[in-house]
Amino acid sequence: MGQYNKIKTEYPGALLLFRVGDFYETFGEDAVIAAKVLGIVLTSRNNGGSKIELAGFPHHSLETYLPKLVRAGYRVAICDQLEDPKATKKIVKRGVTEVVTPGVAFNDKVLDHKKNNFLAAIHFDKGDSGVAFLDISTGEFLVAQGSLEYIEKLIQSFQPNEIVFQKQKTTQYDDTFSDQFYSFRLDDWIFEFDFAEELLHKHFEVNSFKGFGIEKQKKGIIAAGAALQYVLNNQHKELSHINKISRIDEDKYVWIDRFTARNLELLYSPHPDAKTLVDVIDYTSTPMGGRLLKRWISLPIKNISEINNRLSCVEGFIEEKDLGKKIISELKCMGDLERLVGKVASRRINPREILQLKKALHSISDIHLLCKKAKNKEIKSIADQLNLCSSVLQRLEKEVLPDAPMILSKGETIAPMVNAELDDLRNIRNNGKAYLADMLERETERTGIPSLKIAHNNVFGYYLEVRNSHKDKVPEEWIRKQTLTQAERYITQELKEYEAKILGAEEKILAIETQLFSDLVLAVSEFCGPLQINSNVIAKLDCLVGFSELAKNNKYCKPELNDSKILDIRDGRHPVIEQNLKNGEQYIANDLLLDPDTKQIMMITGPNMSGKSALLRQTALIVLLAQIGCYVPASSAKIGWTDKIFTRVGASDNISSGESTFMVEMNETASILNNLSDRSLILLDEIGRGTSTYDGISIAWSIAKFIHDHPNKAKTMFATHYHELNDMSNDFPRIKNYSVSVKETGKKVIFLRKLIEGGSEHSFGIHVAKMAGMPNLVVKDAEKILKSLEAKSARKNGDKKDLKVSSEPVTKEMQLSFFQLDDPILEDIRSEIEGLDINTLTPVEALMKLNEIKKMVGKG
Secondary structure, eight states: OHHHHHHHHHSTTEEEEEEETTEEEEEHHHHHHHHHHHTOOOEEEEETTEEEEEEEEEGGGHHHHHHHHHHTTOEEEEEEEOSOGGGOSSOOOEEEEEEEBTTBOOOTTTSOTTSOOOEEEEEOOSSSEEEEEEETTTTEEEEEEEOHHHHHHHHHHHOOSEEEEEGGGHHHHHHHHTTSSOEEEEOGGGGOHHHHHHHHHHHHTOSOSGGGTOTTOHHHHHHHHHHHHHHHHTTOOOOTTOOOOEEOOGGGBOEEOHHHHHHTTSSOOSSTTOOOHHHHHOOOSSHHHHHHHHHHHHSOBOOHHHHHHHHHHHHHHHHSHHHHHHHHHHHTTTOOHHHHHHHHHTTOOOHHHHHHHHHHHHHHHHHHHHHHTOSSHHHHHHHHHOOOOHHHHHHHHHHBOTTOOSSGGGOOOBOTTSOHHHHHHHHHHHTHHHHHHHHHHHHHHHHOOTTOEEEEETTTEEEEEEEGGGGGGOOTTOEEEEEOSSEEEEEOHHHHHHHHHHHHHHHHHHHHHHHHHHHHHHHHHTTHHHHHHHHHHHHHHHHHHHHHHHHHHHTOBOOEEESSSOEEEEEEOOTTGGGGSOTTOOOOOEEEEEBTTTBOEEEEEOOTTSSHHHHHHHHHHHHHHHTTTOOBSSSEEEEEOOSEEEEEOSOOOBGGGTBOHHHHHHHHHHHHHHHOOTTEEEEEESTTTTSOHHHHHHHHHHHHHHHHHSTTOOEEEEEESOGGGGGGGGTOTTEEEEEEEEEEETTEEEEEEEEEESOOOOOOHHHHHHHTTOOHHHHHHHHHHHHHHHHHHHHHHTTOOOOTTOOSOOHHHHSOOGGGSSOHHHHHHHHHHHTOOGGGOOHHHHHHHHHHHHHHTTOO
């Protein structure tokens, strides 16, 4: 326990799995946690007179139990026996061989194969801050620097599994991220530039960061140094696959803030069963393709040339139908090449995974040939980017058996004719009986003893047994070991040597196979660079082939990206909603034109549930899809490239931070207004609805005016319930009114979901309530109240509709009499009283009438 406590103090905050014989044991508080998370038995024992909790599991079950602890959010330090217990009479030497955390793991059961397992490190500083993202399983290492808002946006986009930060900045971290992510605090000295610079220079074997393009990102470099140091602290030393560090260039990508990513439900949805954009468009066949697609969605590009290159590839796969199918067939055999390379570099790959690597190299060779024969020049160029790694493939073919086991210790991994000693030992092990039979036949013939036999026991191993009647024929070199009543037993030098060979064969076979496999993995690790490039190329190819399948299956069109600022979409559809329609139901497509010079702002009114929000979202998604190089759900789309997409769609209270729906709405809208550019696309839905009607209209009006009058003239779609905003088109030339049409038949309303020119005057909220299954009594009361309010509004305001010019407080209207309250019961009481002739009422009749009125207000 002294040894345990010493090691435990070296890894604070980690749950220590302590190897004792054939078990991993946990003690004290760790045991209580382990028992609860793993569902194993919690026991206790006396330790020097004090009771200590104990829980453990067999060492061979580590792969089963470790992922459960990590997924539950625990850092796990694995403490192994570092020497053979038989080789020492003292306490076995032990030490931590690996620390596994939510953000630092190689275990397949911990990792999500279509999601990166990023460790993020944040360096908080005045002005700009720095952030680094490191996925130890793939070798990806990314760095960025910018405002805290930008860092926060990246964190939300990359969704790291763990964040490390400086202890001194705990308050700032908590204020920014609260408990959204699993986090760990590091010592302050790790966040020094000189330390980070030296550590990264040493790791990458460089004298400057210029080759990586990050030399000016000092705060990002500090964050990168902290991430790498954390990995090293966790006993991960073999990191040759982390061979470059890349800058996330803010200017290269479309700005999508965290509100927009959430509102559009690109990768995640707050609703448990909802489908996201990635769920619908992910046709990838490989894990690395799936991961890259998420990156593309989070970081759409602005470079038209690069976008058009991707679109051309997609077009090529659509035109050459069989080519795409053949490539997909090969991709499905690929496995997770990117993470296999990580396992090779860290020496964690097993024989079965080496066979998968061989399979992947075969597929790369076939894909190379397929792309080379393609008619499309962009697809042809993919072939030139692939490295066939022929020498690696040849060695894997020659040295690894095709049915090698998952675990090296189970043997039969290395192929025959690779190592002569290994072949000899296998021959001994496999042909032992035949060898002994040959020896028996030879010795029988040489000695003339007909009843000679060879047998084995646990006392002295193999022996020759001779009946007493033939013991005079025993050669002098035989050594007698045992005398029986009817026979004698002998051993020979040849028999003892053979016995030693047989008994040591398995152990020697394992030792030789282990060394040969280790040499093979080391040789393959020298090709980590080319293999990683192959993985990147295959991931990109996988995404583009997937886009072609998406386009063919869902009738998407090729968008036209240009340098204009006009957005012209014909028959646009929502990619997610149309996939969730009931059988036979068709999505209503809509045309849309936004031009900063003539039609900058579309003011869209229409009833609840008519499709206003869907129209806004589909516009953003079509632009985003186009700028990741994907075909779009429309009959045609001409898109002036966009640099920022902003949305303020839907309501969400941030109760944990004490923020109301309205406060959240205002925060998000303020972020939009403070960051809009001349190529921004802004989508606003129901701005101002979280406050009173007059406040809401005033705020919505002023926001629309601000966007219209701003010199950048950002393209904007503004959906609203405030029909008064339709009047803005009279005074603001680039604001145009639109509505989503409905058809009224009697008391029924049919939502046509078609965008038409001109504003709408009705919300049909009561109709929606009825559709939702609201009790009839409530619906009827609502209709009655609505008529009463509309009549009262007409009496108060006459025909005045223009609210925009009045900013004076409506003091007089606030001084309401008892009967000006908007209550139908009070209205009924008023009618009753007004209809009374007090002069003709008897006292009894008056009391009875008063009793009726009491009943009307529920007091009878």
